[in-house]
Amino acid sequence: MDVVTIGETMVLFTPDTTGLMRYAKQFSMKFGGAESNVAIGLSRLGHKVGWISKVGDDEFGRAMLSFISGEKVDVSQVKTDGSAPTGIYFKEPRRENDVRVYYYRKGSAASTLSKQDINEEYIAKATYLHITGITPALSESCEEAIFEAVEVAKRNGVKVVFDPNLRRKLWSEEKARAILLKLISKADIVLPGVSEGQFLFGESDPSKLGELFLNQGASTVVLKLGAQGAMYMTNNEQAMVPGITVERVVDPVGAGDGFAAGFISGLLDGLEPAKAVDRGNITGAFVTMVNGDVEGLPEREEIERFSSQSGEDVNR
Structure with missing residues (x-):
């Protein structure tokens, strides 16, 4: 297993028309x-990935598992909860470059994740554990599950990649700041945005x-700077990697x-x-050109073709 990740996935409803969702x-x-x-x-870039989560014992949960497993992601650690529903959210494309998101996830199946759902043997097989700041904000049991997963990873030499992914509406600013900083201290690699840095440090x-x-x-810190690109930093080096120009951002x-x-x-490709940051910039740019969270994610051939056309070699 190359990467194991943990968190909630929801059903996404998007209007077929733009403008106010009403x-x-x-x-x-x-x-x-x-x-x-x-x-x-x-998975689309050719890696073996596992996803840990919970879904409701409902049609949405079944459809979700079918979809994600169809993307060649291992869902063997996803549990079904008969007492809680699969979460949903709505994306409102009001106009170009103005997309608003509304979540209906309180009491969802994924919010019942607990440390008992963390399989040490499963995580120990991975090279990286990927987590975000969203999951610990969903409930106390989710918070415990994430910290358990991190400790399991550290015990087994699995590197932790943490994206703060701040969601202010899910918890108080005081608690968010405390938990995010604690997870940053335990992570090997952190992928923040400037707005998250400003929230955490006032800088x-x-x-x-x-x-x-x-x-x-x-x-290692990779600071995402939007269209400008990203800055890679360690205690020994720092490099700015320019972003990819996108003429029309769809979503x-x-x-x-x-x-x-x-x-x-x-990183997995060595x-x-x-160059790893550049591949991140390219992949993120592809996503913005298509409506939907995953529909624009490129396959490896697309990345290679883009790089050859732009004179870059992302495999070097």
Whole structure:
């Protein structure tokens, strides 16, 4: 197993028309969740990935498992909960570059995840454990599950990749700050955005933020800077990797997950850090060109073709 990830995936409903959702008459159904987005992104790039979660014993849960397993992601550690539903959310494309998201996830099956759902033997087989700051915000038992998974990873030499993925509406700012900082201190690699750095440290300067994150205990920080690209930082080096120009952004939701998938893929392939970040930038850019969280995630052939056309070699 290359990567194991943990978190909630929900059913996504999107109106077939743009504008205020109150006027929508028809919706399309898809699936989305930060962690499964990353899992699918890695699978499409040729890696072996496992996803740990819970779904409801309902049609949405069955459809979700069918979809994600169909993307060649291992779902053997996903449990079905007969007492709680599969979460749902709505994406409202009001106009180009203005997409709003509404979640209906309270009391969902995934929010009942607990440390008893963490299989040490399963995680120990992975090279990387990927987690986000969303899962511990869902419930106390989810928080315990994430910290248990991190401890299991550390005991077994599995590197922890942490994307803070701040969701302010899920918890108080005080608790969010405390838990995110604690997870950063336990992670090997952290993938924050500038807005998350500002929330945690009251700082927006990329170089200063990198130092602040590293001081928490992480060995590697990749600071996502949107269209500008990303900055890679360790205690010994720092490099700015320019972003990929996208002429028309159709749907920005999921771009950060695409970046994580591309970056981790680069690490798994043994690329030098700047090249791994570049693959992350390319993968994230592909996501923004298509409506949906995972529909735009590229396959390896697309990445290679893009790189050859742009004069880059992402496999070097």
